[in-house]
Amino acid sequence: MKSFFKAFENQKKQKADTKILEPPETPTFPVSFEIDTNRVYVKSTLHYTEDLVEKKVTTGHNKTVYFLYLEPLSDTKDMHEYFYSKLRKIRSDENLHRTLSDMDSARLVHLSDAISEILSGKSLVLIENTDYCYLLSTTSVIHRDVGEPDNEQVIRGSHSGFVENLSVNLQLVRNLISHPSLVVKYTTLGEVSKTKSAVIYMDGRADPIVVEEIHRRLKKIKVDKLMNTGIIEEYMEDNIYSLFPQFITTERADRTALNLIDGRVIILTDGDPTALVLPVTFFSFFQSTDDYNSRWVAGNFYRLIRVISFLLAVTLPGIYIAIITYHYEIIPFGMTFVIKDAVEHIPYPPLVEALFMELTLELIREAGIRLPTPIGQTIGIVGGLVIGDAVVNAGFISSIMIIVVALTAISSFVVPVHEMSMAMRLLRYPIMIMASLLGFVGIVFCLTVYLIHLCKLTSIGKPFFYPFAPFDWKGLMNRFVRLPHTVEVKNEQKEGKNNHSSSS
Numbered sequence: 001m002k003s004f005f006k007a008f009e010n011q012k013k014q015k016a017d018t019k020i021l022e023p024p025e026t027p028t029f030p031v032s033f034e035i036d037t038n039r040v041y042v043k044s045t046l047h048y049t050e051d052l053v054e055k056k057v058t059t060g061h062n063k064t065v066y067f068l069y070l071e072p073l074s075d076t077k078d079m080h081e082y083f084y085s086k087l088r089k090i091r092s093d094e095n096l097h098r099t100l101s102d103m104d105s106a107r108l109v110h111l112s113d114a115i116s117e118i119l120s121g122k123s124l125v126l127i128e129n130t131d132y133c134y135l136l137s138t139t140s141v142i143h144r145d146v147g148e149p150d151n152e153q154v155i156r157g158s159h160s161g162f163v164e165n166l167s168v169n170l171q172l173v174r175n176l177i178s179h180p181s182l183v184v185k186y187t188t189l190g191e192v193s194k195t196k197s198a199v200i201y202m203d204g205r206a207d208p209i210v211v212e213e214i215h216r217r218l219k220k221i222k223v224d225k226l227m228n229t230g231i232i233e234e235y236m237e238d239n240i241y242s243l244f245p246q247f248i249t250t251e252r253a254d255r256t257a258l259n260l261i262d263g264r265v266i267i268l269t270d271g272d273p274t275a276l277v278l279p280v281t282f283f284s285f286f287q288s289t290d291d292y293n294s295r296w297v298a299g300n301f302y303r304l305i306r307v308i309s310f311l312l313a314v315t316l317p318g319i320y321i322a323i324i325t326y327h328y329e330i331i332p333f334g335m336t337f338v339i340k341d342a343v344e345h346i347p348y349p350p351l352v353e354a355l356f357m358e359l360t361l362e363l364i365r366e367a368g369i370r371l372p373t374p375i376g377q378t379i380g381i382v383g384g385l386v387i388g389d390a391v392v393n394a395g396f397i398s399s400i401m402i403i404v405v406a407l408t409a410i411s412s413f414v415v416p417v418h419e420m421s422m423a424m425r426l427l428r429y430p431i432m433i434m435a436s437l438l439g440f441v442g443i444v445f446c447l448t449v450y451l452i453h454l455c456k457l458t459s460i461g462k463p464f465f466y467p468f469a470p471f472d473w474k475g476l477m478n479r480f481v482r483l484p485h486t487v488e489v490k491n492e493q494k495e496g497k498n499n500h501s502s503s504s
Contacts, residue, residue, distance in 0.1 A: 029112040035066065035128040038111055042068055042124065045115050057084055060091045066126040073121035075140040083123075083136065100125060104137040116194070141165060146172070149251035149273075151418060156293035158254040166196060166270035169253075173200065173266075176257040181205070185215070189232070189269075192224040196270040197232070205263040210279060210460050214265055228272040236278070238458045243426050245419035246459040248277040248284060255289050279459035281466045283480050285420040286310070291482050299482040306414050313411035313424045317358065318435035318443050320404045321350040326439035342398040351436035353397050357405040358432075360387060362425070 032038055039054065046052055053076075055067040065087060069076075083103075090096045101107070105125075108114055109132045114124050121139030146168070149161040158176075162169045170184060185199040199218070201211055217236045225231065229249060237246050250256060251273050256266055259277045267276040277284075286306040291299035323330065324343060331339060346353065364383045391397040408428070415421045427450065434442030457464040467475030477483065 028110045031109055031111050031126075031131050031133050033129055033131055035064065035126050038126050038133070039066060039068070041111055042115070042118070045112075046118070055084070057087050059087055059096060060089055061093070063090075063093065063096060064128045065096075067123050068118065068126065069123035069138060070118060070121065073119075073140060074123055074138045083138075096127070100134045100136075106135045108133050108135060119194070141167075152250065152252050152255075152416070154252075154289050154293070157289050158252070160253050161251045162253060162256075162268075162273040162275060164271050164273055166198060166268055169268050169273070169275070170198060170200075172253040173256060173260070176253060177202070177260060182260070187215075187218055189218065189221055190223060190225065195228075198268045200260065200266040200268065202260050202263070205261065206265055207263065210462070211265060213460055214267075214278070229267065229269055229274045229276045232267060232269065233276060236460070238460070242453065242457055243423050244282070244454065244457060244464070245285070245417070245423060246278075246280070246457065246464060248280050248417055249274045249419060250277060250417075251275070252289065258289075258292070279462040280464075281459070281462075281479060282454060282464055283307075285415060285417045288416045296482050296484045303480075303482060306416070309411040309414035310420075310424060313408050314427045315431055315443060315447070316404055316408050316411070317354045317428055318431035318446075320401070321354055321432055322435040322439040322443060324350045325436060339400060342400045345395055346398050348396070349436070350401070351432060353401045354405070354432055355429075357391075357397060357401060358408075358428070361405060361409055 029041055043052065043054075049070075051071045053067075053069055053071045053074075055069075057065045057067065059065060067083070086099060087096070090099060106117075111133060114133060114135055117135050118124055123136040123138045125134040125136060127133070144163050146160050146163060148159040152161070160172060162172065174182070179202070181203045183201055183203050187197050187199065189195050189197050197218075199211075199214060214236070218232075221232070221235045223231065223235075233245075233247050233249070234240060239246070248259075250259075256275045256277070260266060264277055264279065267278070286303055288302075288306075291303055324339075328339075343350075348356075361384075364387075367383070388402050392399050392402060412421050412424050415424065431443055431446045434446045436442075438445065454465040455469040463469060466472065467479055
């Protein structure tokens with residue numbers, strides 16, 4: 001026993017004496033007077049890549065200047081028309097440095113600091129017999145035109161969507177919210193890709209604790225891959241094993257602006273036209289921009305239709321399996337013989353029928369997405385008609401199962417957010433299995449598990465099933481029901497007066 005404690009004490013001493021080795025700092029390389037030394041350093045650091053262009057220019061007073069840039073990232077046309085012709089007319093060192101300073105440039109004394117700028121599209125200017133260099137902003141910007149996203153189309157409202165360029169996306173948001181409280185914080189993600197991202201929020205409306213937590217989680221992301229909102233979402237989720245999406249993704253600028261005004265935080269990534277909205281609640285996935293552009297009665301009606309479609313998409317196949325397998329006595333008398341004739345000669349149990357049709361529908365859906373648009377639409381229509389008619393005539397699947405699967409598929413398409421639509425398709429499979437084992441009891445058990453999970457789930461620390469868990473009547477009227485705009489303005493004015501009187 002004494003030897004055990006002695007060994008334990010020795011181990012503690014060894015841990016205390018061990019020094020934590022910090023990663024070595026990146027070595028700095030100062031600009032040398034020898035221009036050839038600087039050229040070799042840049043080329044060797046970039047591993048002699050063949051898309052590194054080296055252009056030699058001689059000024060009017062026989063001064064040698066080298067331009068080094070990556071050809072795919074730099075605008076070579078402007079460089080030939082503007083920079084080179086201007087430098088050839090210079091007659092003195094003073095005019096040379098004044099001209100470079102007047103351009104959109106930055107002066108550096110360490111050549112090692114210029115490598116990352118070259119990789120972002122800037123051009124390095126080396127001057128002979130000079131111990132500093134210049135960086136010129138010659139980045140070539142390639143982006144597609146601003147248009148309406150194909151997967152988030154609306155009837156009324158703005159038809160502008162995000163593109164792959166971060167600056168253009170920020171401009172779209174700034175055009176919709178011209179307010180000084182709109183804050184943009186930049187960060188770089190990815191050890192190798194060095195992807196530029198932006199965290200956007202409105203100071204005074206967004207929760208400071210949520211903003212701080214988002215920045216903390218972003219700093220903890222340490223990966224080498226190219227960063228996009230899908231990878232960021234996975235690293236920032238409170239529960240990565242949940243089937244329910246905990247953030248909303250959107251490509252619409254107007255929807256992003258509305259969420260910013262509501263106090264949410266937006267994450268935009270360069271190279272990805274998708275904005276990440278957080279934190280959100282479960283009922284945020286059933287809201288559409290059309291709800292606010294149309295009359296409030298119609299907006300509430302269609303929002304209710306979306307919630308009902310969620311319940312149908314998740315439970316309808318399971319209810320059919322439970323009725324045919326265990327609870328056929330609840331079938332109305334007039335439909336008894338119709339259903340009996342449809343399922344009597346089917347050789348497989350209802351669960352096998354449902355799984356076969358659901359997986360076939362998933363195959364048709366994936367084929368329609370991956371193929372070009374005209375061919376994809378043809379495959380979806382022809383495949384559904386031919387396969388559905390063939391399996392019914394062959395006696396493998398009942399005609400009622402075709403109707404159930406078709407209603408389920410239509411219900412899953414009603415939800416305006418694609419992530420929740422995918423979750424609905426996955427959530428129905430456990431219910432189908434439990435319905436085949438225990439009937440309605442299995443369905444209730446599965447739905448109870450889902451409900452308990454929703455009550456425990458959070459989005460950046462905020463309750464995901466709000467305003468039902470915790471229950472808040474005021475939040476229910478604001479989040480679930482779309483009130484008329486005039487009533488909302490009056491309520492906001494009353495809240496402002498109450499807050500002012502309480503503070504005074």
